[in-house]
Amino acid sequence: MAKEQARGSRNQDITLDPWGTVEVKDYDRLLKVFGIKPFSDVMPLLKKAGMEPSLHMKRGIIFGHRDFDKVLEAKAKGEPVAVLTGFMPSGKFHFGHKMTVDQLIYLQRHGFKIFVVIADAEASIVRKIPRKEAIRIGVEEYIASMIALGLDPKKTDFYFQTSRGTSYYRLIQLFAGKITTAEMEAIYGDISPAKVIAALTQAADILHVQLEEYGGYKWVVVPVGADQDPHLRLTRDIADRVSDIINLTRPASTYHRLQRGLDGGKMSSSRPEYTIFLTDEPRIARMKLMKALTGGRATAEEQRRLGGIPEACTVYDMDKYHLMQDDELSRIYNSCRSGSLLCGECKLLAWSKLEKFLDDYKRRLEKARDIAWSIVDVPKF
Amino acid sequence: MAKEQARGSRNQDITLDPWGTVEVKDYDRLLKVFGIKPFSDVMPLLKKAGMEPSLHMKRGIIFGHRDFDKVLEAKAKGEPVAVLTGFMPSGKFHFGHKMTVDQLIYLQRHGFKIFVVIADAEASIVRKIPRKEAIRIGVEEYIASMIALGLDPKKTDFYFQTSRGTSYYRLIQLFAGKITTAEMEAIYGDISPAKVIAALTQAADILHVQLEEYGGYKWVVVPVGADQDPHLRLTRDIADRVSDIINLTRPASTYHRLQRGLDGGKMSSSRPEYTIFLTDEPRIARMKLMKALTGGRATAEEQRRLGGIPEACTVYDMDKYHLMQDDELSRIYNSCRSGSLLCGECKLLAWSKLEKFLDDYKRRLEKARDIAWSIVDVPKF
Numbered sequence: 001m002a003k004e005q006a007r008g009s010r011n012q013d014i015t016l017d018p019w020g021t022v023e024v025k026d027y028d029r030l031l032k033v034f035g036i037k038p039f040s041d042v043m044p045l046l047k048k049a050g051m052e053p054s055l056h057m058k059r060g061i062i063f064g065h066r067d068f069d070k071v072l073e074a075k076a077k078g079e080p081v082a083v084l085t086g087f088m089p090s091g092k093f094h095f096g097h098k099m100t101v102d103q104l105i106y107l108q109r110h111g112f113k114i115f116v117v118i119a120d121a122e123a124s125i126v127r128k129i130p131r132k133e134a135i136r137i138g139v140e141e142y143i144a145s146m147i148a149l150g151l152d153p154k155k156t157d158f159y160f161q162t163s164r165g166t167s168y169y170r171l172i173q174l175f176a177g178k179i180t181t182a183e184m185e186a187i188y189g190d191i192s193p194a195k196v197i198a199a200l201t202q203a204a205d206i207l208h209v210q211l212e213e214y215g216g217y218k219w220v221v222v223p224v225g226a227d228q229d230p231h232l233r234l235t236r237d238i239a240d241r242v243s244d245i246i247n248l249t250r251p252a253s254t255y256h257r258l259q260r261g262l263d264g265g266k267m268s269s270s271r272p273e274y275t276i277f278l279t280d281e282p283r284i285a286r287m288k289l290m291k292a293l294t295g296g297r298a299t300a301e302e303q304r305r306l307g308g309i310p311e312a313c314t315v316y317d318m319d320k321y322h323l324m325q326d327d328e329l330s331r332i333y334n335s336c337r338s339g340s341l342l343c344g345e346c347k348l349l350a351w352s353k354l355e356k357f358l359d360d361y362k363r364r365l366e367k368a369r370d371i372a373w374s375i376v377d378v379p380k381f
Numbered sequence: 382m383a384k385e386q387a388r389g390s391r392n393q394d395i396t397l398d399p400w401g402t403v404e405v406k407d408y409d410r411l412l413k414v415f416g417i418k419p420f421s422d423v424m425p426l427l428k429k430a431g432m433e434p435s436l437h438m439k440r441g442i443i444f445g446h447r448d449f450d451k452v453l454e455a456k457a458k459g460e461p462v463a464v465l466t467g468f469m470p471s472g473k474f475h476f477g478h479k480m481t482v483d484q485l486i487y488l489q490r491h492g493f494k495i496f497v498v499i500a501d502a503e504a505s506i507v508r509k510i511p512r513k514e515a516i517r518i519g520v521e522e523y524i525a526s527m528i529a530l531g532l533d534p535k536k537t538d539f540y541f542q543t544s545r546g547t548s549y550y551r552l553i554q555l556f557a558g559k560i561t562t563a564e565m566e567a568i569y570g571d572i573s574p575a576k577v578i579a580a581l582t583q584a585a586d587i588l589h590v591q592l593e594e595y596g597g598y599k600w601v602v603v604p605v606g607a608d609q610d611p612h613l614r615l616t617r618d619i620a621d622r623v624s625d626i627i628n629l630t631r632p633a634s635t636y637h638r639l640q641r642g643l644d645g646g647k648m649s650s651s652r653p654e655y656t657i658f659l660t661d662e663p664r665i666a667r668m669k670l671m672k673a674l675t676g677g678r679a680t681a682e683e684q685r686r687l688g689g690i691p692e693a694c695t696v697y698d699m700d701k702y703h704l705m706q707d708d709e710l711s712r713i714y715n716s717c718r719s720g721s722l723l724c725g726e727c728k729l730l731a732w733s734k735l736e737k738f739l740d741d742y743k744r745r746l747e748k749a750r751d752i753a754w755s756i757v758d759v760p761k762f
Contacts, residue, residue, distance in 0.1 A: 169547065177574075
């Protein structure tokens with residue numbers, strides 16, 4: 001609680017807006033130190049590329065990018081463009097994952113080719129998840145969820161890291177000569193054979209779609225949380241360093257704010273009490289939501305007088321990332337700030353949306369699981 | 382010279398025989414400490430498997446093995462057996478390489494399937510040899526030389542580490558989770574991404590021929606110098622450790638004494654003055670041979686009185702490893718020991734054999750180079 005109160009007080013000295021979060025200053029620092037560009041810069045280019053900004057873009061959830069301007073310019077000229085993203089097949093699919101998938105769906109509808117890698121090699125060799133389990137989770141939790149959410153399986157290349165073709169693997173081998181132990185240690189803390197392969201496989205995931213046999217997509221964007229930037233930087237360096245052997249373009253990336261867990265901490269499968277899974281029973285999901293940390297005051301009287309702090313509220317996060325349309329979100333924001341909407345009532349608003357979503361999703365998921373098994377190359381070993 | 386004299390004196394306290402070398406004690410230690418078994422143990426099994434001992438076996442050049450008894454027993458039962466060996470495509474093909482190829486030819490003639498890997502991934506990522514150069518050397522120096530020496534290209538699977546199929550590469554990825562940083566450091570001194578990939582690729586080379594798509598050879602022997610044993614031990618451990626995912630048999634291995642360079646030091650492409658290449662001009666080869674370190678005494682008088690020391694002689698090595706038939710070798714050995722054959726004359730005996738060999742070889746090599754390019758999958762990048 002002390003940490004949360006600290007956040008509440010830090011809240012005073014930053015500009016508040018319906019699309020902001022309390023961590024905005026940390027993200028600003030990322031932009032300055034690591035050379036990530038503000039996403040607002042590319043907003044004008046979106047139109048030129050025939051795209052309306054997505055909900056995440058409008059709401060500042062996607063806050064930064066590298067070279068996404070180049071991708072949009074290529075798209076505006078009619079060149080093929082692609083997205084690659086990866087999921088670790090461990091645990092269950094939650095709303096943090098959904099946010100990334102929503103980005104994929106948006107980009108797919110705007111003509112981007114979608115590549116989704118199930119990082120089962122990494123799951124098995126780094127996290128020691130048994131092979132069969134990693135494959136089952138990959139198909140039934142991740143691929144099926146993405147299809148259930150609306151990603152078109154016919155236009156999406158879902159693949160496992162352990163069943164790709166020769167030239168994909170060849171990249172892993174090639175890249176090994178292009179990174180140093182020090183670079184590995186800077187990202188991973190220490191180095192091990194497992195981490196080396198995981199890092200190189202990840203770089204191959206991002207870069208292999210540029211090879212002719214995978215479609216030759218030179219303009220590729222990788223949507224990630226800001227914490228993933230070291231991997232992107234390394235992959236960009238690798239792309240430069242192999243130029244004597246093969247011509248690879250640096251991947252572009254967009255950066256989103258990670259949705260917090262319902263206690264304000266990390267949203268993660270390993271923290272199920274603070275993380276809503278898309279397959280949660282309604283009773284369970286409702287209970288998690290009702291117990292969620294809000295931006296409310298100590299008493300109802302105080303809250304009516306001072307107003308709540310939506311930026312500190314994890315229920316507001318659910319509203320903003322997933323549940324509410326623009327007009328609904330503005331209404332909630334303003335009535336919270338003014339003190340007219342108290343937390344209990346606000347949670348019920350969120351729950352009514354969430355309940356319907358979970359119910360719809362459950363039915364879609366069942367069909368999607370059959371589709372998922374039928375479309376993906378299941379690894380042999 | 383001091384080192385050689387020391388060798389000469391150490392020579393006093395070991396049993397001498399025409400097939401022995403001065404390093405026999407070091408090899409004995411290897412047998413005791415690391416669990417390598419004496420090759421003499423499997424001599425009776427050779428016959429059961431329908432094989433006469435090879436020249437290298439009879440002469441004690443092949444001195445040890447791991448599990449070769451199991452391979453011979455499988456062969457005796459009519460099961461398929463295979464050999465895998467690898468060459469680093471750097472420098473030129475020399476008589477140290479020829480020794481290994483002679484073993485392959487012997488085993489091929491006795492029905493072993495032969496796999497030869499050109500370790501171009503390792504050459505490129507660890508030794509930084511440019512890709513095109515590694516490929517050219519692999520084909521024109523190594524594969525062509527093996528064909529020129531008599532390896533049947535129709536019955537040999539020559540391949541580059543960078544152009545194998547998916548399941549081969551998949552093994553590399555799989556193995557990454559099965560070895561530790563400490564194990565890598567014990568073998569390589571330190572760890573780097575390049576060394577990790579080189580080590581794992583080497584393990585995949587040895588083990589992948591057990592996969593159905595490469596013939597499903599469960600009984601595989603790897604002929605190596607004793608210095609390569611750490612790699613074999615690691616590969617055997619890896620085979621054990623993946624048993625939850627894939628069933629791989631431990632590879633067998635045979636161990637040979639490395640032929641020394643002409644100064645008694647290491648034979649290596651990087652020491653061309655002490656290493657005879659199979660493509661050396663006769664004038665050059667003759668000069669190297671004539672300057673070679675022998676087991677001769679300080680003066681002719683002394684040598685006639687005490688006899689020479691063939692075990693210390695690098696020309697005798699050439700005779701024993703490559704040039705002489707059994708009866709010729711015995712004659713040379715005895716007349717050297719007795720003092721009746723002096724070094725100059727002995728070198729001329731060796732040269733007359735070598736000259737003829739190099740002349741024949743030169744003609745065979747030219748044709749073999751065309752064949753080599755036509756049979757191997759040249760890596761794309």
